[in-house]
Amino acid sequence: MAKVLMKGNEALAEAAIQAGCRHYFGYPITPQNEVTAYMAKRMPEVGGVFLQAESEVSAINMVYGAGGAGARVMTSTSSPGLSLMQEGISYLAGAQVPCVIVNIMRGGPGLGDIQGAQGDYFQSTKGGGHGDYKLIVLAPSTIQEMADLVQEAFDIADEYRNPVVILGDGMLGQMMEPVDFENVKKTKRNLPEKTWATTGRGNREHRNVINSLYIDPPVLEKHNYVLFEKYKRAEQNEVRYEMVNCDDAEVILVAYGTMARVAKNVMNIARREGHKVGLIRPISLWPFPKEPFKKTVDQVKGYLVVEMSMGQMVEDVQLATECKKPVHFYGRPAGMIPEPSVMLEKIKQIAGGAR
Amino acid sequence: MAVVFEKTKGLTDVPFSYCPGCTHGIIHRLVAEAMEELGVLDKAIGVASVGCSVFAYEFFNCDMQQAAHGRAPAVATGIKRVHPDKVVFTYQGDGDLAAIGTAEIVHAAARGENITVIFVNNANYGMTGGQMAPTTLIGQETLTTPYGRKAEVNGYPIRMSEMLSTLEGVAYIERTAVYDVKHVIQAKKAIKNAFLAQIQKKGFSMIEVLSTCPTNWGMTPVEALKWVKDQMEPYYPLGVYKNTLEEVK
Numbered sequence A: 001m002a003k004v005l006m007k008g009n010e011a012l013a014e015a016a017i018q019a020g021c022r023h024y025f026g027y028p029i030t031p032q033n034e035v036t037a038y039m040a041k042r043m044p045e046v047g048g049v050f051l052q053a054e055s056e057v058s059a060i061n062m063v064y065g066a067g068g069a070g071a072r073v074m075t076s077t078s079s080p081g082l083s084l085m086q087e088g089i090s091y092l093a094g095a096q097v098p099c100v101i102v103n104i105m106r107g108g109p110g111l112g113d114i115q116g117a118q119g120d121y122f123q124s125t126k127g128g129g130h131g132d133y134k135l136i137v138l139a140p141s142t143i144q145e146m147a148d149l150v151q152e153a154f155d156i157a158d159e160y161r162n163p164v165v166i167l168g169d170g171m172l173g174q175m176m177e178p179v180d181f182e183n184v185k186k187t188k189r190n191l192p193e194k195t196w197a198t199t200g201r202g203n204r205e206h207r208n209v210i211n212s213l214y215i216d217p218p219v220l221e222k223h224n225y226v227l228f229e230k231y232k233r234a235e236q237n238e239v240r241y242e243m244v245n246c247d248d249a250e251v252i253l254v255a256y257g258t259m260a261r262v263a264k265n266v267m268n269i270a271r272r273e274g275h276k277v278g279l280i281r282p283i284s285l286w287p288f289p290k291e292p293f294k295k296t297v298d299q300v301k302g303y304l305v306v307e308m309s310m311g312q313m314v315e316d317v318q319l320a321t322e323c324k325k326p327v328h329f330y331g332r333p334a335g336m337i338p339e340p341s342v343m344l345e346k347i348k349q350i351a352g353g354a355r
Numbered sequence B: 001m002a003v004v005f006e007k008t009k010g011l012t013d014v015p016f017s018y019c020p021g022c023t024h025g026i027i028h029r030l031v032a033e034a035m036e037e038l039g040v041l042d043k044a045i046g047v048a049s050v051g052c053s054v055f056a057y058e059f060f061n062c063d064m065q066q067a068a069h070g071r072a073p074a075v076a077t078g079i080k081r082v083h084p085d086k087v088v089f090t091y092q093g094d095g096d097l098a099a100i101g102t103a104e105i106v107h108a109a110a111r112g113e114n115i116t117v118i119f120v121n122n123a124n125y126g127m128t129g130g131q132m133a134p135t136t137l138i139g140q141e142t143l144t145t146p147y148g149r150k151a152e153v154n155g156y157p158i159r160m161s162e163m164l165s166t167l168e169g170v171a172y173i174e175r176t177a178v179y180d181v182k183h184v185i186q187a188k189k190a191i192k193n194a195f196l197a198q199i200q201k202k203g204f205s206m207i208e209v210l211s212t213c214p215t216n217w218g219m220t221p222v223e224a225l226k227w228v229k230d231q232m233e234p235y236y237p238l239g240v241y242k243n244t245l246e247e248v249k
C-alpha cells in the first residue's frame, strides 16, 4: 500500500487496529475526538469492540478488565481525562496488566484549553497515581512515528506486562501527514503467552487472578521488587532517542514531540548562521535517555531545553547531565508555541558563554 | 461411607476472613453453589470489589480479578466484552456499589451489560470500621453518624434494586435476605435466576442481599439477624423487581 494522508489521531487509531488491538474503551474529549470516532467506525469492520464509557474512570477500569482477560486493549484521552484515569493506571501497573494509553495533551491546569501542550510530562513519567510504579512513555514527533510507536507500544506492553503511554499533543493529533502502514518499524520480540489471563478456568489446573492487593507487608515489598526488576530491564532495553548534528555541537537543543520539530528547524537556521547547534530528541520519556547527554556533556557549552510547558523534562536533563554544564530552559504553556526567534537568541547567548 | 454433605467445589480451601456471624460467608456459599449447580465454574470469571469481601478472589474457585473501589461493574464490562460467552459476575458491598461506584453500576445496568452482580447490603461500611453507607437507615448510629443518621443532614437511604429496575437494559433484579433458612433457600434460587438471565443473554442481572454486620452494629449474630428482619426489611422490601427470564425455576 502506498502512503496515505491522515490525521495523527486517525493514524494512531488505525495503527492500533493493525497492531491487533480489538478492544477500545474511551470517553470523548478534545483534541483526541478523532480517535474515538475512528474506533467507533473501524472496530465493527474488524470484528472488534468499541465502547463509549460513562467516564474516563470507567474507561480505564474497562481496560483493566479487558487487559486482565487477555485482550490487546487501548484507551485514549486528553489531559483532564488522564487525571481521572490515574487511579486505574496505578491498579493496572500494580496488577501487571498490559495496555496502551494514549494522551493527546492540551493546555492546563484545570479545564485549561484545547490547544496542544506538553504539561503532562511529570504526570506520565513520574507517577500521577499512587504508589511506586513506572509507565513506559513514548513520544512521537511525526505521524509516521506515531503509527510506528503505537505498534511498538502494544508489543512492549505485552512483553513487560505493563501499561505503555503514547504521549502526543493536540497539534500532532490534528495535523495531517503521509503515513505508510505497511512498513511500520517494529522490534522483533519474543512475546510471552498470556498464561496469566482470566479466560475462565476451563481445564486449567490453577485459577488465574488479576490483583494488586498484598496485605502482608513483606509480600508486598517483594512484589514491588519484582516490578522494579522489570523496570530495570526496561531501562536497559527500551531507551529511544534521536541525535542530530551533535558531533561538533557546542549548543544542544533538547525537545520531544511536536516541540522537537520546531527545534529542528531552529537548529537548521542556527547552523546556516554559523552556530554549531545539535538536537537531542528523547523518544522514550521513561526510560529517559541518559546516554546522549553522557556522550555530549564534555564537549558542549550548554543545553537548551524547549518545552510547550513551564519546564518539566528539563529536570530530567539536569539529572542526566549531572549539572556538569549549564542547562537552560525556554518554554511556553497553554498551547502557545515557543518562539523560534527567542530560541535563536538563547542559542547565541549560550554559545557566547552565558551560564 | 455415603457422603451426606460436601463443601461446594465453588469455594477454595482458603478460610474466610469474615467475623463470626457475618452473613457474607453464607452469601459466598450460595453464589458458589449456584455456579456449581449450573455447571459454569469452569467458565466463570468473578470480580472482587473493595470492602470486607475484598479477598473474594481467594475464596471463589474460578478465575478472578480484583477491582478498585466501586469500579467492579466497569472491570466486569471489560472482561465480558472480551469473553462474551463466559459467565462474569461482581461481588460488591453497599458502599462500593451505591456510593463510590454509583456511576459504574447505573451505566452497566443501562447498557444491559450481560453480567451478574451480587450486591451485599449491610447498611454500613463494614471494612473501614462501620461508617455511614448510602443504605444506612434513618436514625442508625454509625461511626460517622454518632447521633443517628438524620435526613436533614445526610438525606435518605437509597433503594438500589428499585432504582435500577427502572432501566430497560435490566433482565433480572431481586432483593433477598439470609436471616433464616427459608430466606437462604430463596436467596439461592434468586442467585441462580440471575446467572440464568446471563446464560440466556438477557442482559444485566443483580441480586441484592440484606446482610449482617454484627461487629460494627455492636450486636450478637442472632440480634443482627433479627435487626435485618425488623429494621432493614421494612425499608428494603424483599421480592422480584424485574424478571425477563424465559422460565423461572
Ligand SMILES: Cc1ncc(C[n+]2csc(CCOP(=O)(O)OP(=O)(O)O)c2C)c(N)n1
Binding pocket: B050, B051, B052, B053, B069, B092, B093, B094, B095, B096, B097, B120, B122, B124, B125, B126, B127, B128, B133
Ligand atoms: C478509593 C478508596 N476510597 C476509600 C477506600 C477505603 N475503603 C475500603 S472498604 C470501604 C467501604 C466498603 O464498604 P462496603 O462496600 O459497604 O463493604 P462492606 O465492608 O460493608 O462489606 C472503604 C471506604 C478505598 N479502599 N479506596
Ligand code: SF4
Binding pocket: B017, B018, B019, B021, B022, B023, B024, B052, B122, B126, B127, B212, B213, B214, B215, B216
Ligand atoms: S466487619 Fe461486618 S461486614 Fe465485615 S466481616 Fe465483620 S461482620 Fe462482616
Ligand SMILES: [Mg+2]
Binding pocket: B051, B093, B094, B095, B120, B121, B122, B123, B124, B125, B126, B133
Ligand atoms: Mg457494607
